[in-house]
Amino acid sequence: MSGTFVGMPAFPEAARTAVRNPTLRGNLRHATHTIRDKRARAVAELDDWAALREAGKRIKDHTLRHLDRYLVQVEEAVTAAGGTVHWAADAQEANAIVARLVKETGESEVVKVKSMATQETGLNEALEAEGIRAYETDLAELIVQLGKDRPSHILVPAIHRNRGEIRDIFRSEMSEWGRPAPEGLTDTPAELAEAARLHLREKFLRARVGVSGANFMVAETGTLVVVESEGNGRMCLTLPETLISVVGIEKIVPKWQDLEVFLQTLPRSSTAERMNPYTSMWTGTTDEDGPRTFHLVLLDNGRTDTLADEVGRQALRCIRCSACLNVCPVYERAGGHAYGSVYPGPIGAILSPQLRGTGSEIDASLPYASSLCGACYEVCPVAIDIPEVLVHLRERVVQGGPAVRRGNRVVLKPARGHAAERAAMRAAQWAFTHPGALRTGQRLASRTRRLHPRTLPGPGRAWSGSRDLPEVPAEPFRDWWQRTRGGKDGAK
Amino acid sequence: MSSRERILGRVRRALADVPADEAPLVRGYLREHGRRSTAETVELLAENLADYRAIVHRSTDGQLPELLMRLLGEHGSGSVVVPPELPAYWLEAVDATRIHDRAANTPQELDRVDSVVTGCAVAVAETGTIVLDGSPDQGRRRITLVPDHHVCVVRVPDQVVSSVPQALERLDPTRPLTWISGPSATSDIELDRVEGVHGPRTLEVVLVEG
Numbered sequence: 226m227s228g229t230f231v232g233m234p235a236f237p238e239a240a241r242t243a244v245r246n247p248t249l250r251g252n253l254r255h256a257t258h259t260i261r262d263k264r265a266r267a268v269a270e271l272d273d274w275a276a277l278r279e280a281g282k283r284i285k286d287h288t289l290r291h292l293d294r295y296l297v298q299v300e301e302a303v304t305a306a307g308g309t310v311h312w313a314a315d316a317q318e319a320n321a322i323v324a325r326l327v328k329e330t331g332e333s334e335v336v337k338v339k340s341m342a343t344q345e346t347g348l349n350e351a352l353e354a355e356g357i358r359a360y361e362t363d364l365a366e367l368i369v370q371l372g373k374d375r376p377s378h379i380l381v382p383a384i385h386r387n388r389g390e391i392r393d394i395f396r397s398e399m400s401e402w403g404r405p406a407p408e409g410l411t412d413t414p415a416e417l418a419e420a421a422r423l424h425l426r427e428k429f430l431r432a433r434v435g436v437s438g439a440n441f442m443v444a445e446t447g448t449l450v451v452v453e454s455e456g457n458g459r460m461c462l463t464l465p466e467t468l469i470s471v472v473g474i475e476k477i478v479p480k481w482q483d484l485e486v487f488l489q490t491l492p493r494s495s496t497a498e499r500m501n502p503y504t505s506m507w508t509g510t511t512d513e514d515g516p517r518t519f520h521l522v523l524l525d526n527g528r529t530d531t532l533a534d535e536v537g538r539q540a541l542r543c544i545r546c547s548a549c550l551n552v553c554p555v556y557e558r559a560g561g562h563a564y565g566s567v568y569p570g571p572i573g574a575i576l577s578p579q580l581r582g583t584g585s586e587i588d589a590s591l592p593y594a595s596s597l598c599g600a601c602y603e604v605c606p607v608a609i610d611i612p613e614v615l616v617h618l619r620e621r622v623v624q625g626g627p628a629v630r631r632g633n634r635v636v637l638k639p640a641r642g643h644a645a646e647r648a649a650m651r652a653a654q655w656a657f658t659h660p661g662a663l664r665t666g667q668r669l670a671s672r673t674r675r676l677h678p679r680t681l682p683g684p685g686r687a688w689s690g691s692r693d694l695p696e697v698p699a700e701p702f703r704d705w706w707q708r709t710r711g712g713k714d715g716a717k
Numbered sequence: 718m719s720s721r722e723r724i725l726g727r728v729r730r731a732l733a734d735v736p737a738d739e740a741p742l743v744r745g746y747l748r749e750h751g752r753r754s755t756a757e758t759v760e761l762l763a764e765n766l767a768d769y770r771a772i773v774h775r776s777t778d779g780q781l782p783e784l785l786m787r788l789l790g791e792h793g794s795g796s797v798v799v800p801p802e803l804p805a806y807w808l809e810a811v812d813a814t815r816i817h818d819r820a821a822n823t824p825q826e827l828d829r830v831d832s833v834v835t836g837c838a839v840a841v842a843e844t845g846t847i848v849l850d851g852s853p854d855q856g857r858r859r860i861t862l863v864p865d866h867h868v869c870v871v872r873v874p875d876q877v878v879s880s881v882p883q884a885l886e887r888l889d890p891t892r893p894l895t896w897i898s899g900p901s902a903t904s905d906i907e908l909d910r911v912e913g914v915h916g917p918r919t920l921e922v923v924l925v926e927g
């Protein structure tokens with residue numbers, strides 16, 4: 226995976242800087258708390274949530290187990306429906322394919338729907354180098370692009386910006402890219418949305434090439450699905466003559482019927498809505514409606530390496546809803562940039578080190594960017610046990626062991642005492658100076674204590690190798706203290 | 718080796734020692750949530766549409782032409798896009814200029830049209846969603862996207878289902894589908910929903926009986 230933010234400091238350092246930024250912390254706290262409560266209400270409306278979650282997990286696991294079969298099936302179905310399928314083993318190849326396809330149209334600009342896959346491959350920069358300008362059209366992506374910034378959230382890449390900052394960026398930057406911000410623009414969200422509407426409209430209307438990702442692709446029918454809110458997705462998917470969709474190979478679901486699970490769990494988990502405003506579904510091309518040419522680029526870029534890991538492969542179930550970010554106490558304090566990848570938060574902490582390997586200091590430190598509180602697992606609509614994968618990856622960093630990198634079996638060397646241990650220690654130090662994160666961590670440790678190993682994973686292994694770990698108490702001290710005031714009020 | 722072969726080979730090697738998973742999926746979730754009469758399902762649709770800021774109207778078939786005339790009039794619409802097989806009587810009282818949905822229309826032309834009137838394929842009560850499938854009473858996808866005002870006519874109770882699973886059963890995946898739940902919106906500013914970005918900022922849904 227390219228898209229490592231260059232020169233990114235390891236997680237604990239980046240987090241420490243972020244924690245000291247009060248505006249950033251305030252913005253994040255406000256946004257994540259708003260959405261957290263709303264999500265809980267949206268989920269509570271469905272009394273079969275647990276069954277939907279289980280079905281989502283099962284569908285994805287089954288698909289991953291037979292991914293080769295379903296990839297071939299989707300290729301056949303898309304081709305039969307008039308599309309062209311390309312295969313990209315890594316980011317460079319995906320970017321080269323897209324650049325070539327754009328050049329073949331004779332165009333030098335494209336409109337883009339927000340897509341994690343193309344952020345991951347660094348497509349915009351690659352196109353720029355080929356003389357092709359890519360316009361981001363999702364409001365938050367636009368804010369990031371205009372502000373020459375980096376995304377900090379899966380769903381709302383500009384979540385670290387408040388309305389005042391957004392107004393300032395629009396006022397100073399929009400004229401560089403096209404239609405300037407309206408005179409006297411204020412910071413009311415409705416006016417900001419209107420400014421984006423006006424700014425982007427001319428680009429949509431003249432666009433000849435659209436680039437998208439997809440939330441799902443259905444193997445049996447060859448249907449692609451894009452879930453969105455603003456209508457910029459519909460613009461990019463229907464107005465241009467050529468559509469190029471770059472989609473991770475794990476986005477497949479086998480059957481049309483399988484969508485009934487994810488179309489219920491995704492909107493409620495991500496924007497806390499019963500249904501998002503717009504969902505587009507298309508199968509190849511349609512005569513005289515929408516793009517005449519459709520290309521699907523199937524992207525590996527570390528996914529098959531992840532698939533080879535018995536514990537870690539569950540990360541490929543992810544439907545990018547971002548619920549795990551919104552509930553994470555570490556994300557809330559550290560912000561998305563500290564994770565040094567387009568995938569921040571708990572899912573980023575397990576996905577980036579698997580897609581990219583743990584060679585860099587940031588990737589080696591990511592499995593420690595967690596207090597293991599388990600809130601991410603509880604909200605995850607496909608039941609990814611993120612704490613389990615984190616612990617597994619910590620072991621991998623410290624002890625090394627067999628892994629697959631770019632399709633080849635390798636044996637990773639243990640990061641003996643050096644980078645990893647330092648990273649772990651700094652992460653621990655960071656947690657101890659941030660009591661909120663620690664508190665939730667302890668609470669989970671209590672709840673899951675039956676599952677705890679007798680030896681410590683990670684840098685603790687050597688130490689605990691010759692010692693027995695103390696039992697985790699049934700109730701953390703802090704909770705006991707809060708409940709009983711140290712015994713003063715008596716146990717309630 | 719092509720990248721196709723490389724990727725498929727990597728997948729197969731990654732899963733070489735994982736047992737096959739061919740057991741049929743147990744779908745333990747519900748086909749719909751709660752028990753409702755037909756009238757209650759239509760009522761729920763109306764509530765959920767309104768909850769996401771669609772403007773909902775009820776009408777009989779006979780009142781429809783007059784209602785559509787009034788809605789376009791109140792919006793000040795001088796022009797309206799018409800899908801190829803919209804029932805002719807729907808717009809018989811409307812005097813706005815009709816722009817027919819044709820392949821040759823440019824997006825710029827559509828951008829100058831005030832409104833669009835369409836039918837729909839199915840409506841989902843539990844989520845407040847209408848689904849368009851490009852049938853001749855709905856037209857090309859772009860006509861319900863570029864104009865700023867969309868009036869969608871839903872025949873109740875025939876076109877209404879309770880749930881997402883029931884909607885998917887009725888839909889044909891080979892058609893281009895657009896699921897619409899309220900007017901265009903964004904949650905991108907402080908994760909709070911604001912209506913009105915790129916799609917139509919006003920969505921009116923007419924529930925027609927009979």
Ligand code: SF4
Nearest residue numbers: 543544546547549605
């Ligand atoms: S890991 Fe789960 S909760 Fe997090 S983004 Fe992915 S699907 Fe959502």
